[in-house]
Amino acid sequence: MGCEQSKSFTLPASGGAAVAPAAAAAPQSPRPASADDNNKNNNSPPPPPPLEAPVKLETKDEPEVKIMAVNSGTSARNLKDLPSSPSQSQKANAAAESGDPAFSDNFEVVACKIDEMQVGEMRHVAVPGAKQQVLLGKGFDGDYFAMGTACSHYSALLKNGVLGDSRIRCPWHGACFNTKTGDIEEFPCNDGVHVFEVQTKGDELIIRGEAKNVDNQKRTFPMCKRSSDSPDTVVIIGGGAAGLICAETLRKENFAGKVILLASEDYAPYDRPKLSKALDSDGTKIVLRKEDFLKEHDIDLRKSSKVESIDFDKKTVSIIGATNETIDYTHLVIAVGQRVRQLAESVTGGKWNNIHYLRTLDDAKALHEAANGKRIAILGSSFIGMEVAAYFVGKATSITVISRTRVPYQAAFGPEVGEAIKTELFDKKGVTFIPDVSIEAYTGVNEVLQSVRLSDGTTVEFDVLLAGIGTVPNTDFLHNTSLSLHPTTKALIVDEYMATNIPYVYGAGDCVEFPLASHDNVRCTIGHWNIAHSQGRTAALSVVGKRKPIQSVPYFWTTIFTKSIRFAGFGEGVSDTFIHGSLNGLKFVAYYLREGRVVGAASLMYDPVVSRFAELLAKGAVITKEAVMEDPELTKTAEKVFAVPH
Numbered sequence: 157m158g159c160e161q162s163k164s165f166t167l168p169a170s171g172g173a174a175v176a177p178a179a180a181a182a183p184q185s186p187r188p189a190s191a192d193d194n195n196k197n198n199n200s201p202p203p204p205p206p207l208e209a210p211v212k213l214e215t216k217d218e219p220e221v222k223i224m225a226v227n228s229g230t231s232a233r234n235l236k237d238l239p240s241s242p243s244q245s246q247k248a249n250a251a252a253e254s255g256d257p258a259f260s261d262n263f264e265v266v267a268c269k270i271d272e273m274q275v276g277e278m279r280h281v282a283v284p285g286a287k288q289q290v291l292l293g294k295g296f297d298g299d300y301f302a303m304g305t306a307c308s309h310y311s312a313l314l315k316n317g318v319l320g321d322s323r324i325r326c327p328w329h330g331a332c333f334n335t336k337t338g339d340i341e342e343f344p345c346n347d348g349v350h351v352f353e354v355q356t357k358g359d360e361l362i363i364r365g366e367a368k369n370v371d372n373q374k375r376t377f378p379m380c381k382r383s384s385d386s387p388d389t390v391v392i393i394g395g396g397a398a399g400l401i402c403a404e405t406l407r408k409e410n411f412a413g414k415v416i417l418l419a420s421e422d423y424a425p426y427d428r429p430k431l432s433k434a435l436d437s438d439g440t441k442i443v444l445r446k447e448d449f450l451k452e453h454d455i456d457l458r459k460s461s462k463v464e465s466i467d468f469d470k471k472t473v474s475i476i477g478a479t480n481e482t483i484d485y486t487h488l489v490i491a492v493g494q495r496v497r498q499l500a501e502s503v504t505g506g507k508w509n510n511i512h513y514l515r516t517l518d519d520a521k522a523l524h525e526a527a528n529g530k531r532i533a534i535l536g537s538s539f540i541g542m543e544v545a546a547y548f549v550g551k552a553t554s555i556t557v558i559s560r561t562r563v564p565y566q567a568a569f570g571p572e573v574g575e576a577i578k579t580e581l582f583d584k585k586g587v588t589f590i591p592d593v594s595i596e597a598y599t600g601v602n603e604v605l606q607s608v609r610l611s612d613g614t615t616v617e618f619d620v621l622l623a624g625i626g627t628v629p630n631t632d633f634l635h636n637t638s639l640s641l642h643p644t645t646k647a648l649i650v651d652e653y654m655a656t657n658i659p660y661v662y663g664a665g666d667c668v669e670f671p672l673a674s675h676d677n678v679r680c681t682i683g684h685w686n687i688a689h690s691q692g693r694t695a696a697l698s699v700v701g702k703r704k705p706i707q708s709v710p711y712f713w714t715t716i717f718t719k720s721i722r723f724a725g726f727g728e729g730v731s732d733t734f735i736h737g738s739l740n741g742l743k744f745v746a747y748y749l750r751e752g753r754v755v756g757a758a759s760l761m762y763d764p765v766v767s768r769f770a771e772l773l774a775k776g777a778v779i780t781k782e783a784v785m786e787d788p789e790l791t792k793t794a795e796k797v798f799a800v801p802h
């Protein structure tokens with residue numbers, strides 16, 4: 157790997173200049189430049205040559221793609237080895253068809269006539285011999301692009317996503333990939349996608365590339381390895397999404413010092429959102445990266461290693477767990493996430509062994525084993541509670557949700573959406589929902605809770621109680637230190653670069669409070685998978701002196717009965733809602749407004765509207781109630797915002 161030879165460099169101080177001199181001396185990254193790189197290198201694929209024929213902007217249904225040739229085989233060749241003139245191309249095709257290994261492993265395919273592609277259009281192109289297709293598009297800048305068809309997160313088709321400025325936002329959970337480089341611009345995902353070369357020949361568009369990259373859709377970025385020349389050590393506390401992305405970004409950015417990832421759980425970083433959607437997830441199958449991968453990239457994962465204290469003067473952290481030791485750091489990233497709020501024994505009247513919580517893989521396994529085939533009661537009607545209720549349909553003998561609000565998701569999606577989801581999904585699946593109540597008394601024997609009495613006089617009997625009543629930052633070990641924490645929530649206070657008030661110390665993920673750029677820099681804590689990833693990357697970029705303020709738009713999803721509700725934005729202080737579509741038909745988009753401006757959007761079966769909304773917010777568009785009433789799917793709004801005159 158090219159960057160294995162990278163020289164070590166001294167890390168810039170926290171809060172330093174946008175590009176610290178020391179970082180400027182860092183070796184160039186071998187990966188293609190991303191649109192969000194501060195220090196762009198020259199490795200981007202060359203732009204496609206100018207059009208040879210004028211482009212007609214006319215609407216057409218997606219035509220059948222004409223396949224002219226494929227070159228596939230076994231021995232590797234470079235793209236430069238491909239023939240460039242039509243006559244050579246024809247020879248190549250003939251050679252490929254006859255099995256000539258000279259053209260093996262590369263493909264060249266005629267996608268369509270140039271004038272068939274319109275600005276903003278995306279279509280699939282088949283590559284004979286490959287199982288997958290290639291996504292061909294024409295960006296708003298007039299450039300053509302070709303890339304893998306599937307999002308590297310959960311494989312949604314990018315063609316169904318939203319084309320923005322040289323990037324596509326995935327329709328499912330909002331990840332964004334640069335159309336020219338395939339780099340990740342927004343998360344959630346760990347890998348990029350492959351890009352292919354698009355050329356014009358005569359009146360046709362040709363796509364070329366390495367055949368193996370068509371089927372192997374994920375593109376793992378080159379990462380450097382540790383060099384003993386580097387004196388620096390970045391210690392990351394917390395082995396969740398934020399910690400992992402931080403570690404990987406350091407290596408992608410050629411940080412050659414030690415990277416130590418301290419994880420209190422006994423697992424490699426895993427896909428936490430899967431837990432409540434599939435409680436019986438196999439831990440080995442939901443890891444985000446295998447431990448071998450981390451070893452290969454010199455990311456020193458230390459499982460079962462909980463940090464107990466930090467000495468900010470000596471720059472050390474002390475851990476207990478697999479090893480009890482004190483570790484020196486030059487830079488520290490605190491990414492400890494949140495933990496579930498627990499029912500106090502003083503409230504429940506004792507220690508009950510059948511009260512469960514859900515945050516970790518071990519919690520999920522324990523809950524699945526305890527409630528399978530039994531009666532489960534769920535305290536709390538937000539995402540975790542309702543996902544667990546949906547999961548146990550067909551598995552538990554009874555499911556009762558105890559809610560202090562009238563409908564589920566009331567705070568997050570509002571009463572109308574909550575009512576529709578309850579009536580059309582949970583009621584029909586036999587989940588009992590008890591609204592507007594709190595628990596007044598707990599009854600049980602031998603440390604087993606048997607029933608609760610509610611404020612409306614109802615008694616609910618069960619075998620297992622899941623309490624999904626919120627989360628708190630895992631910052632207890634920071635409480636009496638000089639780190640600035642929020643006075644009430646105790647979240648770690650960071651700026652837009654994830655820097656704390658202490659030099660060389662950063663925070664990322666669910667445990668921080670930060671300024672949300674897409675919403676007037678309101679300071680908030682966001683417990684979303686995509687934001688944890690973005691913050692992990694932002695912290696790493698700050699560590700290596702490529703500071704870039706976090707700009708990500710919050711985006712999350714919840715999945716029940718195989719249906720996903722998506723949400724983008726930030727819904728605090730909402731005073732009005734505009735709903736388009738059919739709530740009871742479970743096909744709608746809901747816009748949430750504050751002072752006449754849309755601050756959030758939720759949808760069910762209406763992709764990719766939420767991604768379009770997120771992309772517009774990311775671009776800085778202000779969307780009013782009038783705009784969504786006139787253009788409820790935001791297609792015209794997006795055309796106006798993204799289209800550039802040619």
Ligand SMILES: Cc1cc2nc3c(=O)[nH]c(=O)nc-3n(C[C@H](O)[C@H](O)[C@H](O)COP(=O)(O)OP(=O)(O)OC[C@H]3O[C@@H](n4cnc5c(N)ncnc54)[C@H](O)[C@@H]3O)c2cc1C
Pocket residue numbers: 393394395396397398399418419420421428429430431432461462463464491492493494514515516540630633664665666667682683684685686688711712713714715
């Ligand atoms: C069941 C469940 C379902 C979810 N579903 C969704 C969803 O569908 N969509 C969505 O957007 N978001 C979802 N989320 C939220 C999402 O998982 C979080 O936003 C994300 O995990 C935050 O990542 P993080 O790295 O900040 O923290 P975490 O993932 O919590 O990781 C932090 C890690 O640090 C460890 N740690 C804590 N203290 C210490 C210490 N002192 N020393 C060492 N290690 C420590 C913790 O044990 C943990 O392993 C879900 C969360 C849960 C629990």
Ligand code: FES
Pocket residue numbers: 307308309310311312326327328329330331343344
């Ligand atoms: S499948 Fe694309 S972001 Fe999840």
